[in-house]
Amino acid sequence: MNQLLQQLVNGLSIGSVYALMAVGYSLVYSIMNFSNFAHGGVIMLGAYFGFFGLTLLKLPFAAAFILASVGTAVLATLIERVAYKPLRDRKAPFLYFIISAMGASILLENVVIATIGPTFRTYPEIFAREPIALGSLAIGRLDLIMFFVSAFCLACLILFIDKTRIGKAIQASAYNMKACALMGVNTDLVVLIVFALGGFLAGIAGVFFGMKYTVYPQIGNITTKSFIAAVFGGLGSLPGAVIGSVLLGVIETLVAGYLSSQFRDLIAFVILIGVLIVRPTGIMGKTAEDKA
């Protein structure tokens, strides 16, 4: 029982970081209908931005955090402008977007290898290693902070999408970009905002991943998990991405705890295949159609 609770806590913590990344996939998918595989590269650079902010610039933790997330927000919008906007202007088929996204992802990874180098780097220790004891549970300080910061950011994002004028325009664009433009919405700006939001959260996730594990050019591969989580929850749905991520995080830690950590990555892909076979729209995928 105790071990179960402990695994649940760990799962929630890692799941919440998956969620930060998964909403980036979901936001872009919801308005552009393709999976932005360059997102992993953005997360990876977020980890580097945070790392250099702390080590080279000797910034305080919060400042490094902001540097990383603003940096990735800018990077994500840049990728949109360079890799996707020319395709959007030509109304290219979605396959081209995916190819362009993969290209951007490979480019980012290799630019980092060429300039920063392929070595693994470890974040300086920010939080004390010894966990907080809560009854018989031991909760890592970093895990706790990861959970609360992620939950806070996700809550802000959902409020933004649900309550603000631009948030409504994003939802409307997700349903139909042309009709949204007919309302006078600058849909080009909506796309940029969506990439900036996804990029911002990717930066935060990148820093957390760097702190929890290490920083290296292929760290973006971990984000495959968050993509799986987004598919699991239903691509294009924000609550779906969050639920899918938390579930995936919990399932993974339970598998690692009770079976073997060898199976941890396996289970993620088993879930992906299972979801695609049984319910391709995921838990909360969009299905509503307008009547002709």
Add this chain to the structure above:
Amino acid sequence: MLSVRDLYVSYGGIRALKGVSLEVNKGEIVTIIGANGAGKSTLLNTISGFLKPQKGEVLFNGLRLGRQPAKIVKAGICHVPEGRLVFANLTVHDNLVLGAYLRRDRKAIAEDLDKVYGLFPRLKERMRQPAGTLSGGEQQMLAMGRALMTNGDLVLMDEPSLGLAPLLVQTVFDIIEEIRGLGKTILLVEQNAFKALHVADRAYVLEQGRIVKEGRACDIANDPAVRDAYLGTKSKGGGGVA
């Protein structure tokens, strides 16, 4: 109010408009009739800025329109698209509020919202429902109400009666007249030529990307060639549905 001059537009590799010119004056209902694929929707989509003309221009109140759809809405042209395209994931109310996206004057927006709900009481009853749960006719009303919320002076309507039950078709045309009563000018594209000519002041007949006839709607409705091709009132009475 709107003048389209010698417009050439290609769409999907096909030249869809080949030198179309037309005028819409303030307060008029002007209809464009023509068969499927004649270029009617292409024309509206070009006016709204979704397609770029190879040649020709669109003037609105004497000014050249910008290229961006959002700027064209701001200039005062609203467009009720073919297939309604209501935001099925948002409530009826949110759909209407989005129509006022570019407007800042809360009081005027609230007044217009009341006007739209007055025009479409059904929408008021369902204001908290997701638009996707509305019937086809209700979605058409919502699409029209949403366009009115932009407060544009010129309303472009693309096939508003498409896919609606016969009873609702009449309702839609009644609403078009009511919208004119609100002081709007309307450019109506329709396949239901009979009803469209009935409600319109003037009409253009579009065939394969060219305007082949224009004139007062009643004259066009009595034109023998138009009657044969679009109104199905040929004396031989071949394809009548009993």
